[in-house]
Amino acid sequence: MTARGLRMQYGSREVLRGVDLDVGRGEIVALLGPNGAGKTTTIEILEGFRKRSSGTVTVLGTDPDHGDEAWRARLGIVLQSWRDHSAWRVRELLGHLGSFYAPYGSAARPRPCAVDDLLAVVGLADVADRRIGTLSGGQRRRLDVAVGLVGRPDLLFLDEPTTGFDPQARLEFHELVRTTVAGEDTAVLLTTHDLAEAEKLADRIVVLAGGRIVADGTATELAAQVVGDGEVRWCRGGAEHRARVSDPTAFVRELFARERRDGMRITDLTVRVPTLEESYLALVERAEQEAGTGTEMGTGTEAEAVPA
Amino acid sequence: MTRPRTAAVRAGIARGRIEFRNTMTNLGELLGWLWLPIVVLVVMFVLRGTPVPGSGFSLGTQSVAGVLAANVVFSGVLGLAVALTMDREDGTLLRAKATPNGVIGYLVGAVLAKAALVVATTLMVLVPAAFVYDGLELARPGAWPTLAWVLVLGLAATLPLGAVLGATIANTRSLGLVTMVFFALAAVSGLFYPITALPGWLQAVGQVFPLYWMGLGLRSALLPDALAAVEIGGSWRTGATVAALGLWALAGALVGPGLLRRAAARESGSAVAARRAQAAQRPAR
Numbered sequence: 001m002t003a004r005g006l007r008m009q010y011g012s013r014e015v016l017r018g019v020d021l022d023v024g025r026g027e028i029v030a031l032l033g034p035n036g037a038g039k040t041t042t043i044e045i046l047e048g049f050r051k052r053s054s055g056t057v058t059v060l061g062t063d064p065d066h067g068d069e070a071w072r073a074r075l076g077i078v079l080q081s082w083r084d085h086s087a088w089r090v091r092e093l094l095g096h097l098g099s100f101y102a103p104y105g106s107a108a109r110p111r112p113c114a115v116d117d118l119l120a121v122v123g124l125a126d127v128a129d130r131r132i133g134t135l136s137g138g139q140r141r142r143l144d145v146a147v148g149l150v151g152r153p154d155l156l157f158l159d160e161p162t163t164g165f166d167p168q169a170r171l172e173f174h175e176l177v178r179t180t181v182a183g184e185d186t187a188v189l190l191t192t193h194d195l196a197e198a199e200k201l202a203d204r205i206v207v208l209a210g211g212r213i214v215a216d217g218t219a220t221e222l223a224a225q226v227v228g229d230g231e232v233r234w235c236r237g238g239a240e241h242r243a244r245v246s247d248p249t250a251f252v253r254e255l256f257a258r259e260r261r262d263g264m265r266i267t268d269l270t271v272r273v274p275t276l277e278e279s280y281l282a283l284v285e286r287a288e289q290e291a292g293t294g295t296e297m298g299t300g301t302e303a304e305a306v307p308a
Numbered sequence: 309m310t311r312p313r314t315a316a317v318r319a320g321i322a323r324g325r326i327e328f329r330n331t332m333t334n335l336g337e338l339l340g341w342l343w344l345p346i347v348v349l350v351v352m353f354v355l356r357g358t359p360v361p362g363s364g365f366s367l368g369t370q371s372v373a374g375v376l377a378a379n380v381v382f383s384g385v386l387g388l389a390v391a392l393t394m395d396r397e398d399g400t401l402l403r404a405k406a407t408p409n410g411v412i413g414y415l416v417g418a419v420l421a422k423a424a425l426v427v428a429t430t431l432m433v434l435v436p437a438a439f440v441y442d443g444l445e446l447a448r449p450g451a452w453p454t455l456a457w458v459l460v461l462g463l464a465a466t467l468p469l470g471a472v473l474g475a476t477i478a479n480t481r482s483l484g485l486v487t488m489v490f491f492a493l494a495a496v497s498g499l500f501y502p503i504t505a506l507p508g509w510l511q512a513v514g515q516v517f518p519l520y521w522m523g524l525g526l527r528s529a530l531l532p533d534a535l536a537a538v539e540i541g542g543s544w545r546t547g548a549t550v551a552a553l554g555l556w557a558l559a560g561a562l563v564g565p566g567l568l569r570r571a572a573a574r575e576s577g578s579a580v581a582a583r584r585a586q587a588a589q590r591p592a593r
Contacts (some may be wrong), residue, residue: 040577041577041578044576044578047576069312069409079577079580081581082403084399084402088330096326099319100312100315100316100409100410101407103311103315151408176405198339267360
């Protein structure tokens with residue numbers, strides 16, 4: 001799927017201000033951002049549930065605003081919280097919803113999934129005959145994922161999949177998504193406000209803040225992109241110095257090269273690099289401030305500090 | 309693309325069966341639909357000694373048809389409207405929308421489940437009533453066929469109305485108003501007392517709505533022909549019944565699907581979440 005210059009306006013409030021987003025075939029991408037950043041709006045536009053204000057969007061070769069049922073058959077959708085069909089039994093609902101996909105299968109990709117296999121994969125085989133209303137929150141969520149997968153989608157949307165989970169349930173859920181999607185050639189776009197979750201699950205992380213994509217890359221690339229300036233402190237000739245630098249390693253190397261040249265000893269050297277988490281939060285805060293004041297994002301880099 | 313639609317209709321039929329079974333096995337829900345006819349029948353049992361004016365026939369027995377008519381229209385219209393409204397609130401409709409041809413399957417299922425519920429509750433009221441009230445002519449040839457076509461036509465006239473209400477009403481709370489309108493109509497539809505006792509303009513109001521015609525059709529099925537004397541024009545007016553119920557069915561079939569499509573088109577995850585948040589803020593009463 002591809003989105004270019006995606007904008008969404010509710011009255012005078014601009015929620016998305018030109019979002020560019022790509023998800024490749026079989027890729028797992030996390031759309032990461034704080035609450036209210038426009039993640040759900042973005043995903044609803046991509047699902048064809050909401051009409052965008054402007055921009056170009058192509059999902060599985062089709063504009064979601066004009067997606068037909070054959071297009072829909074290739075999508076899997078897991079929303080933030082379902083509580084439907086509580087009187088139905090687990091296997092019954094999965095079988096029922098799966099039957100809609102049967103005409104859209106092919107020899108290469110038969111649809112739907114075999115219900116009992118899917119139940120085993122998501123760990124619900126033991127409760128297959130229970131009424132859905134009697135499931136625990138975590139079981140219910142796993143059923144939601146199973147429903148999202150029953151049509152063997154080419155693209156699966158997961159909107160805030162682990163909200164309200166305890167850490168153990170969250171871990172299990174991550175395993176579940178990893179194992180169910182592996183080998184299925186299913187691309188996944190998930191939204192989350194949890195950086196750790198994005199790091200754990202996604203091949204690529206896209207940060208949405210203030211209605212714009214502010215960072216995009218693998219967890220490692222992201223760390224390089226967003227991890228802000230490191231702080232270097234040292235003493236030299238009895239005076240304390242500190243500097244904020246983007247590349248502390250190079251800065252320190254230069255510092256010692258200088259010591260060798262002029263013989264003035266450096267003591268009490270400390271280097272502190274913000275964690276990915278801290279950098280992410282700073283990034284988001286900055287983006288939101290800029291969105292709030294309506295100014296464009298600064299493109300020029302800050303002037304580099306030079307060793308004193 | 310007929311094959312996917314066929315699959316969806318078939319899934320819808322299966323859906324209707326499951327929904328119907330879920331209602332029938334849920335005693336609370338079943339009683340929710342049965343309490344009204346039961347209460348009215350008990351009241352009418354007390355009145356069974358009172359004759360229909362101008363005849364020696366029991367007013368209680370005469371009103372059994374009215375109770376059944378009220379049940380059909382109440383369960384048909386409100387049953388479907390409640391189901392649609394609740395299914396919008398809990399995300400069932402959205403789930404259908406996220407499924408290929410799911411809205412078709414959903415609607416087929418919802419309509420069939422309610423139709424089956426109406427037929428089941430009709431029988432659950434009629435069969436005991438036949439034992440308790442004297443004079444119901446269930447053994448007469450033509451009674452059951454008449455009952456069948458009135459029921460089918462009545463469902464065709466009322467279910468689309470329920471779908472329209474379900475599609476246009478914002479939340480389950482507003483359905484209380486619909487219930488009040490229903491009771492007002494019940495009063496002017498000659499269900500429990502001959503409509504000819506009402507002033508002419510109220511008779512006219514009553515005859516606009518399907519409730520009156522359902523009652524008339526069911527009386528023609530269940531009661532001796534002599535009782536047609538207390539009806540408007542002294543006749544069961546079978547042709548007019550078919551025409552009136554048929555017109556309602558036609559109007560519903562024309563308006564209903566479009567409105568439902570629009571209601572489904574508005575659904576999205578955040579719309580469901582917003583409605584739920586609003587529902588949570590409602591003061592508990």
